[in-house]
Amino acid sequence: MKIALITGGSRGLGRSMALHLAARGTDVILTYQSRREEADAVVAEIERLGRRALALPLNVAAHASFDSFGQALKATLEQRWQRSDFDFLINNAGIGISVPIAQTSEEQFDQLVNIHFKGVFFLTQKLLPLIKDGGRILNISSGLARFSMPGMAVYASAKGAIEVFTRYLAQELGPRRITVNVLAPGAIETDFGGGRVRDSADINQLIAGQTALGRVGLPDDIGGAVAVLLSDEAGWINGQRIEVSGGIHL
Secondary structure, eight states: OEEEEETTTTSHHHHHHHHHHHHTTEEEEEEESSOHHHHHHHHHHHHHTTOOEEEEEOOTTOGGGHHHHHHHHHHHIIIIISOSOEEEEEEOOOOOOOOOGGGOOHHHHHHHHIIIIIHHHHHHHHHGGGEEEEEEEEEEOOGGGTSOOTTOHHHHHHHHHHHHHHHHHHHHTGGGTOEEEEEEEOOBSSSGGGGHHHHOHHHHHHHHHTBTTSSOBOHHHHHHHHHHHTSGGGTTOOSOEEEESSSBTO
16 A cells, blocks of 8 residues: 655645546545645545545645644654555645746745745655655656746746756665656646636637647646556656656647
8 A cells, every 4th residue: 555645735736646546546645735625625535436545734835844744744644554654755736927037026936936946845855754765756847847938937947946856866866766757747727827728718729739639738637647657667767757748849
């Protein structure tokens, strides 16, 4: 029995990841920032699939809280699973802010970097003692780290940093047989970034026209890919960037 920790697992891509992993027999601990009812609903869905699940609060921008989160996670593992470790860490939580470089404030810059890079770096550091030897770490990047869209410079730059961080993690954690990869979604129909891709027909059609498979991605496209990358069969994939975008901007 394996246990996955998914940050931002109460909605959007994180929810799909949690459900796909549960369907393959993995128990799930998911984090949420403020919407406890959404997190509880995902926990209930996982339990209906026959797996155990639990939701813990976490603000990935509040780096000073990582010590107490680690302690809460350790207690949860011991009490609920009678274990001192878990198998999979998925660094998924994030936000989207679209603003041109010329209008980007230092506050917006810090918010995005704190969540998408500094938060991932130091949360992963804090949880390394709890990750089982032979486990997996999967970081979430973005297609925007490869191609460019006006307004997304800070977000994409932070994701680019995550892609480099992933390679270094894979190198340094090799002696523990922990694989580390980064998954880069393309545009997905969720409420991310205000739901622009999902709710704007013009944006949706524009992206679909730039994608080889002729449509915008859906959450289950990503959730399914995550389940595959964390499967036993994918254990020799390490230090890699896998883009899951339907072939956008080829």
